[in-house]
Amino acid sequence: MRLKITALTLALLLLTGCAAYNDVETLLRAPQLSGESAALQKALNSYLGGSATLKYPASGDFLSPFAFGDWDGDGTNEAAVLYTADTTSSNVFLAVLEPSGEDSWHVSQTIEGLSSEVETFSAAHLRDATSQQILAGYGSAQGDRYLVVYEYDGTNLNTIISNRYSxxxxxxxxxxxxxxxxxxxxxxxxxxxxxxxxxxxxxxxxxxxxxxxxxxxxxxxxxxxxxxxxxxxxxxxxxxxxxxxxxxxxxxxxxxxxxxxxxxxxxxxxxxxxxxxxxxxxxxxxxxxxxxxxxxx
The missing domain is CATH 2.40.128 (Lipocalin)
Structure with missing residues (x-):
């Protein structure tokens, strides 16, 4: 009887250990993107010919690497993505993507940011009531902070303001x-x-x-x-x-x-x-x- 109880106890411990190991492995595994976010990263990776590393901002309207808005005022929402790539500099890049069908996107324009970290990521109607401009705040290792306002006109992604700020x-x-x-x-x-x-x-x-x-x-x-x-x-x-x-x-x-x-x-x-x-x-x-x-x- 004692042998049966001991064997059962060991089996339960082994099962518990496996479950705990699986839980830890799940926690350590990078979160998987789903739906629209996954489609955006797929389009970005295809454009780069490699794997982009998504960059999360510290604050702002968007606490995600992905932002959606009508950047050019054409009545259709575009996307903006913050990322770095192994084949480029260590600075963050901003990509604007246009929808190209159901659950499908293509990269229209990319532009290099000013540092490797994004402190804030927002959008606002700065020029008119239809289009939105993208604001990104960058922090440097020296403690300097720079705010950049980007404008997308449907073809080009340009910097319209770049200022040091606190x-x-x-x-x-x-x-x-x-x-x-x-x-x-x-x-x-x-x-x-x-x-x-x-x-x-x-x-x-x-x-x-x-x-x-x-x-x-x-x-x-x-x-x-x-x-x-x-x-x-x-x-x-x-x-x-x-x-x-x-x-x-x-x-x-x-x-x-x-x-x-x-x-x-x-x-x-x-x-x-x-x-x-x-x-x-x-x-x-x-x-x-x-x-x-x-x-x-």
Missing amino acids: EMVLGDFTGKGDTQDLVLALPTDTEYGGVTLQLLTNVEGEFRSYQTLNLGEGSYSGCAALSAGQGRDDAMYLVMDAWSGSNSLVSDIILYDSETGFLQPYHPPGLSDPQRSTLRYHTELLSRDIDGNGTVD
């Missing part, structure tokens, strides 16, 4: 309604510090730099975060969290003045010194829309 935010700050604006916080390079904000917007059909606004010269040492929200009058506003010294944060509110046509610092009624009122030493206390109601907290 933070970025999208929003309809100028009130156009059908397009979005881009605000970049530029790196602080002067001995006096401060933060320079750059507004890029659609001007007569061309997306370009429109204004720079200098804030906190002599007080700020850099930008910690940019957030966009809506006020009670439904106007879009910008909140900038800035470093004040090495271990404290303050906030500025910036609004677009339709009369002057420029972004300007805004002081809410009864708040004469927003920086002093928002001073905090817990550096994780960044401005953000905590409850998802469209306003910045």
